Amino acid sequence: xxxxxxxxxxxxxxxxxxxxxxxxxxxxxxxxxxxxxxxxxxxxxxxxxxxxxxxxxxxxxxxxxxxxxxxxxxxxxxxxxxxxxxxxxxxxxxxxxxxxxxxxxxxxxxxxxxxxxxxxxxxxxxxxxxxxxxxxxxxxxxxxxxxxxxxxxxxxxxxxxxxxxxxxxxxxxxxxxxxxxxxxxxxxxxxxxxxxxxxxxxxxxxxxxxxxxxxxxxxxxxxxxxxxxxxxxxxxxxxxxxxxxxxxxxxxxxxxxxxxxxxxx
Ligand code: PEP
Ligand code: MN
Numbered sequence: 280x281x282x283x284x285x286x287x288x289x290x291x292x293x294x295x296x297x298x299x300x301x302x303x304x305x306x307x308x309x310x311x312x313x314x315x316x317x318x319x320x321x322x323x324x325x326x327x328x329x330x331x332x333x334x335x336x337x338x339x340x341x342x343x344x345x346x347x348x349x350x351x352x353x354x355x356x357x358x359x360x361x362x363x364x365x366x367x368x369x370x371x372x373x374x375x376x377x378x379x380x381x382x383x384x385x386x387x388x389x390x391x392x393x394x395x396x397x398x399x400x401x402x403x404x405x406x407x408x409x410x411x412x413x414x415x416x417x418x419x420x421x422x423x424x425x426x427x428x429x430x431x432x433x434x435x436x437x438x439x440x441x442x443x444x445x446x447x448x449x450x451x452x453x454x455x456x457x458x459x460x461x462x463x464x465x466x467x468x469x470x471x472x473x474x475x476x477x478x479x480x481x482x483x484x485x486x487x488x489x490x491x492x493x494x495x496x497x498x499x500x501x502x503x504x505x506x507x508x509x510x511x512x513x514x515x516x517x518x519x520x521x522x523x524x525x526x527x528x529x530x531x532x533x534x535x536x537x538x539x540x541x542x543x544x
Contacts, residue, residue: 286474288413288441290334290389292370297333299443299505300476305543306505308372308478309530310336311512312520313349314356319512324363326527327510330534331543334390335360335369336507340376341519342396349518354383361387372415372507378406385412395420395447395483398430408437415478417445424465428473443476444469445507448484458486458523461494466501478505482523488514491525492533499540506543508533 287300299306309327314320314337324335339356341349352359360371370389375381376397384391390413397403398419407414414434418427431442446466448459461484469477481494495506511517511524525533537543 284474286440286476288443288476290370290413290441292333292389293364293368294333294370297370299478301470301502301504303504305499305503305537306334306478307332307534307537307543308334308336308505308507309510310334311338311517311524312509313338313341313351313518314359314373315352315518317359317362320359320363321366323510323512323527324367324369326512327530328367328369330527330531331538332530332534333370334372335363335367336372336392336509337363338374338519339384340374340380342374342376342394343519354380357383357387364389375403375407378403381406381410385410388412390415390443392445393417398422398427401430401433404430404433405437408434408439410439413441413443414439415443415445417447417480418449418462418465420448420459421450424468424472431473431475443478443505444473445478445480446484447480447507448486457484457490459484461485463494463497463501466498466503470502476504477502478507479503480507482507482509482520482525486523488523488525488529491523492536495533495537496540499537499543 285301309332341351374392479498
């Protein structure tokens with residue numbers, strides 16, 4: 280790679296190849312925090328697809344702070360993601376926490392997510408580096424940009440060039456008002472340091488659905504390549520991350536407003 284030359288990640292999905300990178304329209308990933316049942320995941324997939332999302336997100340294996348919190352439905356949730364993929368043709372993004380789950384997860388995932396809490400799980404990074412699916416690498420909640428880029432380097436060095444960096448907010452001193460501090464300055468900073476595509480996650484970045492649209496617009500203004508937005512059919516009853524989830528109607532409005540600004544198709 281030459282300095283200043285952006286790379287793109289091309290993801291084959293049933294609906295066709297999706298290109299993620301500076302030279303392409305902004306790609307939107309949407310869906311619930313966790314896959315809860317077939318009806319909710321398939322319905323959400325249909326709604327976010329109609330609004331313009333190119334990928335459905337949804338966790339089967341959930342990295343929860345408390346061991347007593349909902350941990351995700353695991354392998355059975357992967358089957359539900361497969362059903363949503365089949366019904367809509369959307370690409371699937373879902374989190375891998377344990378290398379032992381890689382074969383099952385790879386059967387449904389078009390992009391493998393490594394979550395903030397595993398950003399420096401080097402054994403896991405080497406494993407996803409040694410397979411073919413693109414990897415979405417979230418920034419650790421207290422990781423410096425150099426640590427994040429070195430984590431990405433583990434995947435690249437193991438042979439997988441298809442890495443997307445996702446900013447999801449860093450540890451804040453003021454959690455009274457926002458779950459994290461969404462560090463949008465990483466967009467110009469990363470542009471000067473790396474060729475890798477950039478995604479912004481305003482849902483985890485703020486923790487509150489009412490702040491998600493403004494941060495999505497801000498990320499677009501700052502030049503993001505992609506956005507990840509949590510959407511749940513009934514946020515009040517979500518098994519995880521309800522407070523930060525948009526309803527399908529709310530996502531629809533946001534997607535419309537983003538398309539008016541342009542850059543998002
Ligand atoms: C998620 O995407 O639902 C998630 C757990 O994200 P993070 O790793 O950024 O907390
Ligand atoms: Mn979540």
